[in-house]
Amino acid sequence: MVYTGPQPGSSEQISAIVEELRGLYPQARYELNFTTPLELLVATILAAQCTDERVNAVTPQLFAKYRSAQDYAQVGQEELEQDVKSTGFYRNKAKTLRAVCQYLVDHYHGEVPQSIDELVKLPGVARKTANVVLVNAFGVTEGFIVDTHVGRVSKRLGWTQHEDAARAEQELMRLIPRSEWSSLPHRMIYHGRATCAARKPRCTSCTLVAYCPSAII
Template sequence: MNVAERAKKFDAKLIKLYPDAKCSLDYNNPLELLVATILSAQCADARVNKVTKDLFAKYRKAADYAGADIEELERDVRSTGFYRNKAKAIKSCCADLVVKHGGKVPDTMDELTALQGVGRKTANVILGNAYNMAEGIVVDTHVGRIALRMQFSSVKNPDKTEKALMELIPKKEWTAFSHRVILFGRETCQAKKPQCASCPVTNLCPWPDKTSD
């Protein structure tokens, strides 16, 4: 079976397993999703949701973050880790929103990735979920790991992995595909202890050594 066929069957199986897969970060508008996604770096989204519950009540507009006291904002996001970088990114990024975008979150890849603390992964999350205009595929730690194990990509580089996946997955599936793979990564194909014995797609998986990458 070639890689295109395996990818097709892999996603078909995930669709059956996770027909309702969606973004698991809590948000009600593009700004909230932007902030939540910045906070989600190397942090479980359940924890991000705990933090944003209070954060979104306190900071309602981009100008609120832009004008925030940095040390107070650091305390507000502290439990998500990397809190100094994240607070700085949110403040500086929201200052840009106010100055360059009228306080709104832009909807193009170039404008999004020009913001402080926003890379391709974060931009893809916003474009796909807040604007329903995916320009690519979200490659986070789960998607990257599973693309390697499934040999959909031959290199760890997230940008190259994304390109490889874009060739294998139909564009209209891009956003939901990431959600499905992330759920699959959390529940079955974990980084440390993958559940190969009970894996629903083990017949499509070429990863021979189930104990290491």
């Protein structure tokens, strides 16, 4: 089957997809549970290569036990490891949480900074985590969230060829109107989970097939 839709990456193809996804997922939002910027930062760090559902199963007890950056900075490595174990990569994640929170204590009185330049200086925080915290905690849109789903869906739609998330983000920021930066990534993630799955994409039930050069019907 040869793709005959609008050129991948063209404004015609992009606007058609944006409108379709808006209709499909009008209420798309971040699904990790949190009540403060610090909780959001912690949950997002735990979400690396782990489902939201798994993180949400761990954070109620975690947030009840650790109420401030000082709490994470002061706990022992092995104790924190056990508290985050079921999210996988638990040694790295415990080490990252302790280092990030020590940094917050040292530089920001334990608060979470509100610019991307400051956030990406935190140990274990790169563009994806920084963008998530900015948008969902502070309502600030400085970049385009590129996680595993956004990266995969973007490649299949022909928006980027880059595997590297930072390079993909730069290309998406060039292609996508800024007004869509805060909502589109969440909708792409919903679509990536529900339809454009990594292993077995459901192209036959996908309403983007007319705009997707990778569709297999």
